[in-house]
Structures are given as C-alpha cells and as structure tokens.
Amino acid sequence: MGSVKNKLRQLIPQKILYLYYLRAAKKAVSFDLKRRVHDKVYSDSEAEKVKRDLTLAYHIVEKGLTMPVPRPGFGRPIVVNLVDTVLKYRKLNLPPDEMEYTQSVSVLKEYSDFHEHIKFNLDTEVAGKLALLENEFKSAHGLKQIQISREEYFKHANSPFDLFCRSRYSVRNYTSEEIPLAVLHNCIDLAQKSPSFCNRQPNRVHIVKSPGLKKQILEIQNGNRGFGHMAETLLVISSVISTTKDIHERNENHLNGGIFIMSLLNALHFNHIGACSLNWGVANDKDVILRRILDIPENEVLLMIISCGNVPDHFSIAASPRKSAKEITIEHLK
Ligand SMILES: Cc1cc2nc3c(=O)[nH]c(=O)nc-3n(C[C@H](O)[C@H](O)[C@H](O)COP(=O)(O)O)c2cc1C
Incomplete structure (x- = not known):
C-alpha cells in the first residue's frame, strides 16, 4: 500500500x-x-495580562540583581514600569496575595536595598517611586535572590529526585574552565532517554565552543546581557522536521524538544555544570542568521540555546518563585 x-x-x-x-x-x-x-x-483578561507584565519586569530586575557584576542603577525604565504596573494591579483590586504581585514588591524593595548598600544615589524619579512603594506595600513578602557557594549549589546533585529537582536553578555566572566534550556527550546521552513521539528522537544538539561563533550567536540573542560572554559552551538545540509525518504534527518538534531540553538541563546539573536556557523567540531574519552561522539545514527547527559553564566558588541565583500546584490545577473530577 x-x-x-x-x-x-x-x-x-x-x-x-x-x-x-x-x-x-x-x-x-x-x-x-x-x-x-x-x-x-479581543481578550479582556486584564488580570492575566497585568500579572504577565509584572512577571516579565520583576524577572529582569531579579536577573540584574544576580549578575556576576550588577551594574549600579541598572534597568531604570524597567523599574519605573514595574512600579507603575504594581500600582495598576492594586487599582484593579486584584488579590493581594498573588505571587506575581508579592514578588514584584519584594524585588523592588531588594533593588532599593541593593543601591542603599552600595551607596549609589538613584535618580529622583526612581527613588521617589521606590519610596512610595516602601510606605504603601509593607505587607507584601516575596523571595529574596540567593547567594550560594558551589558546594552548596550542587549539594543535592546526587540526592533523591525531589531534592535534586528543587536544587536546579538557571545559573548566569561561569568560570573559563573547559567542559570536556565527553561530559557534554554524557549529558546528551542522558537527555536522549527522554520520551519522544513514537521514539522518533527528533532532537539535535549543536555544541559550540568556538569563541568567534559564540560571540556571533550571543549578539543576536536577546537575553544574555551581562553573563552570556562567560559561557564556555553554547548548546543550540534543534529538531528535524522530516521526523514529522504531516502538518498536524507541526508542534511535535517543539513539544519533543521541550521534554528533551528539561532532561538535558537536569543532566547538566547532575554533572555539576551551571546552565541557563536562552530563548529563541525571534523574528525570521535572526533565525536565518543563526542558521548561517552554524550552517544548520532548512530541515531543522531551531528551538533554544543553553549557555553552560563551570560555576565560580560563590555566585548569585535568581529566586524565580513558583506558583503552587493548587494555583495551576483545574480539576475535572466527575
Ligand atoms: C524557553 C525559555 C527561554 C528562556 N530564555 C531566557 C533568556 O533568554 N535569558 C535568561 O537569562 N533566562 C532565560 N530563561 C530562564 C528562565 O528565566 C528561568 O528558567 C525561569 O526564571 C525559572 O528559573 P529557574 O530556571 O532558575 O528555575 C529561559 C527559560 C526558558 C524555559
């Protein structure tokens, strides 16, 4: 037939x-x-959108606070925007205990404290907005950014799954020490144990160590400022289109890729390698450039980049708190 x-x-x-x-x-x-x-x-889900905007902004401030070298006065427009979004949230009378809201307030307080600690005078507009927040939002508490040693960070790399799982974070600080190819292959072999559609195994990993190529890639990726240049290795994850049979399987490359990438992040953590996912949500022109840089065929979809490296003796990680299972669960029981 x-x-x-x-x-x-x-x-x-x-x-x-x-x-x-x-x-x-x-x-x-x-x-x-x-x-x-x-x-x-048409969607008027104002609550979802304001929470999205809070998260996008507070996470940038979290990242700024945990950079290898935080820049005094960093993220000014983001901070102003975040205060305004917090005020908008309150004006909409949304619940005061939602994680996005409490974390935003907490991160802004941390931003204030950081500048006070380094004795850096923020400009009048920013200082005024932050002072307003100090006075009015005393009850909101979130998670502070984490300062940690290498030993402490990898303490649970061999622990039972629950402890292991909770101990992985995105790491945005690396030493120049080489990650042997054998270690990377070991991580990729572990990630290969991820399930895939009918075991078709569509994922591919481009290992990039060439300083010239890394620089070109990081220049067109929009989320690695302040730390990307320190990555000893970049892993560019792609997926082969010809493994899908027809158009109804068009999302499988991304779906299978996501499952694979999570295993790979865990495998890197298990092997004591610090790693950070770098988004590849880009316009077509950038996609074409990355394909050209690495000579990637049309037949592969580019999914994401992972920056990797050994970690320094002491470093900071962004808290990135999570909503609880109850908050994200919809139960259909009858
Ligand atoms: C698809 C995807 C894209 C991401 N892109 C970036 C990025 O461009 N830059 C960055 O610093 N972090 C990026 N991250 C990392 C997230 O910020 C991080 O995973 C999230 O805040 C949860 O924190 P955790 O990984 O420490 O648990 C990305 C994560 C994912 C899953």
Whole structure:
C-alpha cells in the first residue's frame, strides 16, 4: 500500500504537491494563528495580562540583581514600569496575595536595598517611586535572590529526585574552565532517554565552543546581557522536521524538544555544570542568521540555546518563585 502511494506521489509534479501541502498547512495553521490574534485584540483578561507584565519586569530586575557584576542603577525604565504596573494591579483590586504581585514588591524593595548598600544615589524619579512603594506595600513578602557557594549549589546533585529537582536553578555566572566534550556527550546521552513521539528522537544538539561563533550567536540573542560572554559552551538545540509525518504534527518538534531540553538541563546539573536556557523567540531574519552561522539545514527547527559553564566558588541565583500546584490545577473530577 505504502509503495503504491509513493508511486502515485512520484507521478504528481513537485510544484502541484508543494501547493497542495501549502494549502493544507495554511488551513491548519490559521486555526491557531486566529486564536492568538483574537487573544491580542479581543481578550479582556486584564488580570492575566497585568500579572504577565509584572512577571516579565520583576524577572529582569531579579536577573540584574544576580549578575556576576550588577551594574549600579541598572534597568531604570524597567523599574519605573514595574512600579507603575504594581500600582495598576492594586487599582484593579486584584488579590493581594498573588505571587506575581508579592514578588514584584519584594524585588523592588531588594533593588532599593541593593543601591542603599552600595551607596549609589538613584535618580529622583526612581527613588521617589521606590519610596512610595516602601510606605504603601509593607505587607507584601516575596523571595529574596540567593547567594550560594558551589558546594552548596550542587549539594543535592546526587540526592533523591525531589531534592535534586528543587536544587536546579538557571545559573548566569561561569568560570573559563573547559567542559570536556565527553561530559557534554554524557549529558546528551542522558537527555536522549527522554520520551519522544513514537521514539522518533527528533532532537539535535549543536555544541559550540568556538569563541568567534559564540560571540556571533550571543549578539543576536536577546537575553544574555551581562553573563552570556562567560559561557564556555553554547548548546543550540534543534529538531528535524522530516521526523514529522504531516502538518498536524507541526508542534511535535517543539513539544519533543521541550521534554528533551528539561532532561538535558537536569543532566547538566547532575554533572555539576551551571546552565541557563536562552530563548529563541525571534523574528525570521535572526533565525536565518543563526542558521548561517552554524550552517544548520532548512530541515531543522531551531528551538533554544543553553549557555553552560563551570560555576565560580560563590555566585548569585535568581529566586524565580513558583506558583503552587493548587494555583495551576483545574480539576475535572466527575
Ligand atoms: C524557553 C525559555 C527561554 C528562556 N530564555 C531566557 C533568556 O533568554 N535569558 C535568561 O537569562 N533566562 C532565560 N530563561 C530562564 C528562565 O528565566 C528561568 O528558567 C525561569 O526564571 C525559572 O528559573 P529557574 O530556571 O532558575 O528555575 C529561559 C527559560 C526558558 C524555559
């Protein structure tokens, strides 16, 4: 049956086949695109959006506070915007115990304390906004950023899963010590144990150690300022399109990739390597550039980059608190 299908397929001119697949793809993809566009235009989920904006901003401040060398006065526009979003949240009368809100207030207080500690005078607008917050939001408590030693950070690298799982963080500070290729291969072998659709194993890992190539890649990635240049290795994770059968499997490259990447992050942690995911949510032009830099074929989708390195004796990590299971669970019990 399969060979009859293949023979029939060979009889159809390539151009017709291309247009046929393109039509099927447009139909399938527009369903998803419309839902996304609808959300941007018509969805009035103000609460979700204000919490999203709080998280995006407080996390940038968390990252700034935990950089290898935090820059005095860093993130001014973000801080101003975060205070305004906190005020907007309160004006909307949203619950005062939501994690996004309490963490935002806590991170802003930490930003204030940090500058007081290093005796850096913030400009009047920022200082005024932060003072307003100090006075009005005394009851909100969040998690402080963590300062840790290498020994402490990897203390649970061989512990039972619950302790291991809770001990991994994104690390944004590395030494120049080399990570042997054998160690990276070991991590990738462990990640290969991740489940994949019908065991098709679509993931690929591009190991980048060349200083020139790393520099070019990091220049076009938008989330590594202040630490990316310290990474001894970059892992560029991609996924082979030809492992998917038809357009309805179009999300499988990303889905399988996500499962694989989490295993890989755990494997790096297990091997005492610090690592940070770097997003690849970019416009097409950047995607084309990265493909050119590493000579990646059209047949691979680029998913994400991981910066890796050995960690220094002491470093800081962003707290990045999590919502509880109850907060993210919808139960359908009958
Ligand atoms: C898909 C994805 C993209 C990310 N992109 C970045 C990035 O560009 N820069 C960065 O510093 N962290 C990035 N992160 C790391 C997240 O900020 C981090 O995982 C999150 O705050 C949770 O903290 P944790 O990893 O320490 O548990 C990314 C994480 C994921 C999963």
